[in-house]
Amino acid sequence: MIGRISGILIENKAPDLLVDVHGVGYDIKAPLSTAFALPHVGESVVLHTHLAVREDAHVLYGFNTQQERTLFRTLIKISGVGPKLALAILSGMETPRFIQCIQDQDPGGLVKIPGVGKKTAERLIVEMKDKLAALGSAGEALMTPLEAQVARVERHDALADAESALLALGYKPAQATKAVEKVALDGMSSEEIIRAALKAI
Template structure:
């Protein structure tokens, strides 16, 4: 099992990264929360990883913190939730808001995440509530505030990053472009734009 990777960030094409480790390039799938926290390409990055082995592929998932990885591993243990949907959940909703939605038994908030239907939301509430209780006091140790993530400075890069992130979440390019255009303003980071666009959709 590959549990941790440290190397040079060669490419950042959300949600996939290419990380060079002593000449070996690892393709790693990441949630947007991790993407926001990355350094610039060419710099050293450290990721906590989870290796998923399927019949047709070995897929490596990376996370900025062990807390994110813990929540990811908890999610994929739930019936009907695979790695792809788990990434969408981590990308589509702030971690502490997701945990709060589980605690409040609020399926309406969860179905706003692309790929999460009513039945899946209800299953998440039933199964995650018990798992969060086992992991710690109301899952508090899993919270990774979005405010701690790194902001992007360039407006152009922020718009492109936001559009790419929304497309990675499952929205059509035209939907992503329109949503970003409607909410973007001077001084907003890609994180701010994505958050506003998701709220407006």
């Protein structure tokens, strides 16, 4: 089992990465959350990895944090959730937000993830609620009341960053503001807001 890759990032065409490790190029699939957090091409990267062995291929998945990898491994153990959907879940929602949806039994939040329908969301809630303890420190990343003020500041920053990105893409200020406010939810990163806003425009 390959549990960690350390090398030079050669390509970042999410979800496909190419990392050079002492002259050997590793094809790695990664969620958007990981791809967005990586340094520039040509720089050093460290990824926590999971090797999926199939009859027709060995597929290496890479994650920026152990929390993401743990969640990925937990998801693929659920009936009907394969690596492709697990990767989509990690790409569509940050780990703390996903855990919050499970704890709140909120299928409405989960169906906002591309590829997750109502039945899948309900199954995730039922099967994941007993597995949250296995996520360890990922669960500790959830917001506590004492962090509420910090979260509000982070939310403001995320909204501002998303609006700036839309303006850079050529959208009008009023259009960008309306799109961002329409899709933004608590806990969403600027990248998630941008993706959702682009779909809504």
